[in-house]
Amino acid sequence: MKLLASLTSPYARKIRILLAEKHLPFELVVDSPWESATRVPEVNPLGKVPALVLDSGEVFFDSPVIAGYLETLEAQPALLPPGGIERVRVRQTEALADGILDAAVSAFLESRRPEAQQSTVSIARQHDKIRRSLDELEKRVTGRDWLDGNTMLLGDITVAIALDYLDLRLPQTDWRTGRPALTALHERLASRPSFVDTVPPAG
Template identity: 70%
Template sequence: MKLVASLTSPYARKIRVILAEKGLPFELVVDSPWEAGTRVPTVNPLGKVPALVTDGGEVFFDSPVIAGYLETLGAGPRLLPADALAAVRVRQHEALADGITDAAVAALLESRRPDGERSEREIARQLEKVDRALAELERRAAGRTWLDGADMHLGDVAAGCALGYLDLRFPRIDWRGRHPALAALAERLFARASFAGTMPPAA
């Protein structure tokens, strides 16, 4: 398998963490869709990373789809429960965490627009989404070791990648001070080799 990814993409990090947790061999092809000469659109018409190219040449994108595909390969640990409804609940946590990332990415891109084109109102709107979603994730994490049951699942991985992205791009957001359950969850996640080995380079 080949994974086309940027080293700073939180979505790509989610897949790299899953591959590491499952011990699945793959070739990492580092490519940023923001760089001149990027080849990302040749594997994903949406021009986004990550994209996974299977040994048979089939391509999967975006990260939730790739995560679902990796579950079909039979490699443990399972990150989605066998029970269909339980799997949907895990996917809800994945969507909530990915939504934090989506809003943070949108705020970052808006902040990088030239003076006169940048909208502080839009940045604030996106960061309000981050704040609301963090509060909801905190509520769901309170009193639990993991978001869904006794073991780490896909929602936890997505949450860790979202929180790590906030550390990278928005260090001024004191999510640890305001959300102790998330801080404890992140500490457990960041101590794992899969997260330590996929730490993004400094911005």
């Protein structure tokens, strides 16, 4: 299978980390959807990465969908519970982390527009979403090693990716201050080879 990904996309990084943790072989096709020569719209009409192209030619896109597909391959370790409310809870944690990413990407892109065109209201709204979500995650992980269950799961991975993305794009968020449990979770995950090998390039 081939993964179309840009090296800076946190959503694509989620899939690269899942593939690495599960030791699943794949070809990484680096493609930035923002560049005119991009081939991403040929496989994903939304023009977004990540997109996973199977050997059969079937394509899956949107990182939660790709993550769900990877679980069907039954490669170890399982990063989602097999079903029931436990699986819903992990997907909820993933959605919360993806929501932080959506807000961070939006605030970052807004801040890159010419100053006169920037909406400070919109940027503040995104920062409010990020702060509330981080506070909720801190509450959920306090006194525990992992957010859901007793082992590292998809929710933990996605949260750590979102925290790394805040360090990269919105360092002024200063998310560690007052959030020791989230800081500890991040430290535990950021040192894993799958994270170290996928650190986004600066710039």
